[in-house]
Amino acid sequence: MIDVNRRLFLAGAAGTAVAAQAQAAGLATPAAATAAPVPVNPLVRNRADAQVFRHTDGWYYLTGSVPEYDRLVLRRSRTIAGLATAQERVLWRHEKTGPMSGFLWAPEIHLFQGKWVMYFAAGPSGGGEDVFRIRTYAIVCDGPDPMTGNWKVLGKFESPFDGFNLDSTIFEHRGVSYFCWAEREPGIDTNSNLYLAPLKTPLTLGAKAVRLTVPTLDWEIRGFKVAEAPAVLARNGRLFMTYSASATDDRYSLGMLTARDDANIMDAKSWVKSPQPVFVSSEVTSVYGPGHNSFTVDEQGRDVLVYHGRDYKAIKGDPLFDPNRHTRVQRIYYREDGTPDFGIPVGNGPVPDRFSPVGAADSFLMHEGDRVTVGKGPIPASQFRAVPSAGGAVMLVPVDAPDKCLIAGTDGTVRLAPIAKDRQFAMRSGFLRQSVGKDEVRFALAGRPGQYLLYRGGKILVGVQDRAFPPSTNFKVS
């Protein structure tokens, strides 16, 4: 597998030929990029358990576990991509002694009852197994701006069992703030289960908690019996609660509970568990142990899955102390029944897009093996990364075939081919992505002025633009 950077360098050498050809043909260079820069995975290195959300103040906030587990951090940016380089502030460091002097895990920041509160799990630093005497605490900000205010300890969450508890989150549903967290319950032989209850004050529950799920399925109990890191996405008349299961190595994965939004969500029977994990490691894209997710929307209002993952499988020592669970993001797509299809972790590089020919609105540019077609197919076969090949052109690389890209034949056919390092290849695979309207683009083949990627007669071709309506050159981006 060619390293993405080497591939870019090699294509770049050939890309200048493409640029010259395009320039000579007077092909417009790509229209100005959309308002927001495209995030590149990994988005933020060494930030596990990331919470990213867009607040009403227009800022994206990010917090997460640091490898040292010794401090609570926060950063913000006007764009998701900007989080990668945003300045990070330390809000609070673990104490010298006592119950909050050891690990600090998985912070989340919430505006609750008008105050910024950051929840986190903490344990003592006594060494041995005592360091896993983990409980949930909170710090609170004294002002309206979490990046400039002063933070101090608010106290400890009074959980039902006062057991190992962590990974709390808050979500609003029908005017009620709910607290959801992971905890070990006496008498149940698991590391953690998920619990839910209305939140009365920042650290006290407004009703008896309900146990939502216990890890029992084979993919939930690999290494450790774990259900942790709940996150809630309310869409299409349902609440989708994802959670993380198994040990934090490559076996870590996302499960999902689904409840109708008009159900009694305090009744465990309202929550139906997906029998299979909804997001798992991918050998194809080299992302392992994807989990501990959160949800946000991008600058265009499109749903985004935020999660951590490593870009290697084998871990030396305890995975908990491997620092390379990086924050990653990708867009969420939905099946016809309204349920989210998370696909696979898309791998390192720019976040991919999907392209629907304007003449086939409910289908997508995709590949089946090396055949390039249009259909509803699996999400990964229709997610294409625009890999820069210099000269303003891009190669269209499917996330599930990262060593291949679309290439034009001399007869106008289009297929997938292994990325080659020569000039001829660049001339046949370099496309100039051009904006042609809100969320619509076309791809001019830089090496053949006047020729475009086309959807015509149910096929994907390269050819001259015709008088068809809707234009066979235009693709809607999602």
Ligand code: AHR
């Ligand atoms: O990353 C530290 C802890 O390990 C998190 O709280 C938990 O979700 C993960 O398993």
